[in-house]
Amino acid sequence: MLPGIGIFGSDPISKVLIEILGHLEFDVHAIWTNISDKETRNLIKSSNLVTNSIDTVLLNKNVQLVFVCCQPNFHSQICTKALGIGKNVICLNPTCSDRVEIEQMIVSARYYPCLLSSICFGGLRYLKEYTSLKNKLNLIGDIKVCNITINCHNIVMARNQMHQSLSNKKFQLDILSEIVDKINLNVSSTSAPGSVNWLSDKDLGAGVLNRYGAAIISMILDMLEGKKVTKVFGCLKTLVDTFPESGNGKNNFTIRKITADDYCTFQLNLEPGSVLINVCINSLAHSKYSHEINVCGSRGVLKWIDSNVYHVNFDNYNLNSAIIDSNNNESTYPDSNNENTVPENDPKSQACEEFLNNYAKIEDTYPELPFLYVRGLYFYLKKVKEKFIEFHNLKSNSKKSATVPFPSENLDNFEHTRLIQTVVKSIYQSSCENRWVPVKY
Incomplete structure (x- = not known):
């Protein structure tokens, strides 16, 4: 089957x-x-x-x-x-x-x-946090602005850290996932063509815009159904353009420069309704991935911070905050564990959460x-x-x-891929020309 x-x-x-x-x-x-x-x-x-x-x-x-x-x-x-x-x-x-x-x-x-x-x-x-966010959009009225901030690891530098983590591991080469680990260790300790270099080359699809920005654009277009990106403004930077020392103490690709963007910020204008999306992705934080998404409407704000979704209601100019749990219910007192609460009588959900906790x-x-x-x-x-x-x-x-x-x-x-990449290409163009660029579908 x-x-x-x-x-x-x-x-x-x-x-x-x-x-x-x-x-x-x-x-x-x-x-x-x-x-x-x-x-x-x-x-x-x-x-x-x-x-x-x-x-x-x-x-x-x-x-x-x-x-x-x-x-x-x-x-x-x-x-x-x-x-x-x-x-x-x-x-x-x-x-x-x-x-x-x-x-x-x-x-x-x-x-x-x-x-x-x-x-x-x-x-x-496909996350339940996103489902909660989307289902509660009606609570905040007309959406005006969405601010998204992402901090993460530099992808090229991440391979160096991966090498250090895997270098002392004993591999069971009869397990397929362990073989992949062994290949990754080999790659991160050599300058083999096709290993680290594509992660540094924007022409091959590398960079935080294509990796994380495309995912955010896809999510926004699904969340705001019926709206279309009409114009974009972007700024992409490669602030670290040389390779770090590899796990063997040598500098890989010394004659090459990193061209992939490690920092980007962009704005999307969506119509109808003139909704403005502001996104900032910073891989120079060298921290675990974290994001904060604020969807601002005429009657309130929805916040998605890492694994929690919050609703802030504008009630007579007072801010009443509540957390939205995995069952799409609001609670007055935020509990950081609410979002991952699993019903005791649901063994399949419990098995799912137990498996994911391994990661x-x-x-x-x-x-x-x-x-x-x-x-x-x-x-x-x-x-x-x-x-x-x-x-x-x-x-x-x-x-x-x-x-x-x-x-x-x-x-x-794949038609969705074309849509997302059309927007991404327009952001690249905007960054080069330093102006708002209309998106031509």
Whole structure:
């Protein structure tokens, strides 16, 4: 009933993906890496599941669903090939930014409506905090402004910290997620082509705008349904443009410069209603990921701070604050644990929370993987599982099972990718030209 999995990419997100898929009862049959150092080649020879050939994964008869979580410039090639031979495809952010390549992905997806073709922009909108926020928008009246502040780790520097965390680890190379860890250790201690360098190159899709900004834009457009970004203003900076020393004490890529943005701020103007969105993303804080989202309306404010959602009501010029729990109820006295409260009589929810608690400190080892995004990915994959079960039932009850379209409601498709990347490209243009830029769809 559930499809076999093939994974393209060996970044830290692949390790988490393997573990979550295993928890959700998916089987991973193959993983592709483009890392080519000597130790990784030896790992490939000793493992039947790891390969450096794209076709080996795609032609594996046990693989029906592929996850593309490698560097963005490979996304179009892999997606179009996979859909062309009848494989379902899911891309993880950061995704392909070239418009021509995105169009190729869209054409392939339209040609095969019976296959799933989806993109996961961080999974923020699958979190119950986001659901609470969206369901309470009617309490604050007409939305005027939304302010979003994000502090996080510098992605390039994060690989150095990851090396230090993994260097003393003993690996069980009969476990696929441990093999991915070993590959990441090899990458962070060498200057292997295709390892750290794409994370530093804005032309390959790196930078905080494409990684976190795109996820925020996707969430905003879903939250404010019916509204469209008409113009943008952005400022992107690369404030740290040299590579740090790697785990072996050497400086990698000394002849290269980092071009990916590590700080960005941008404004979006949404119509109708002239809603202004202000976003600031700072990776120079060198801290665990944290965000504060303030949605300001004519009658109140909704705040999403990390894992808690608050409602501030304007009542006779007094501020009455209440926290919104996971059941969408308000309580007068905020309790920081309310948002993650699990009903005692719901064993499935308890098992889910127990599993996710294993990743509560994931940023200590993998600073580039915010816990909030790991949770979002989990609930996104849970939704994908439900859709495949629904699809199986639809085919079983249909006389023409071969023509039943995949039920992809609530899963973003490649056309959504084009929409988000159009806005992102406009922000890049605005930063270069230092002016408001209209978004041309």
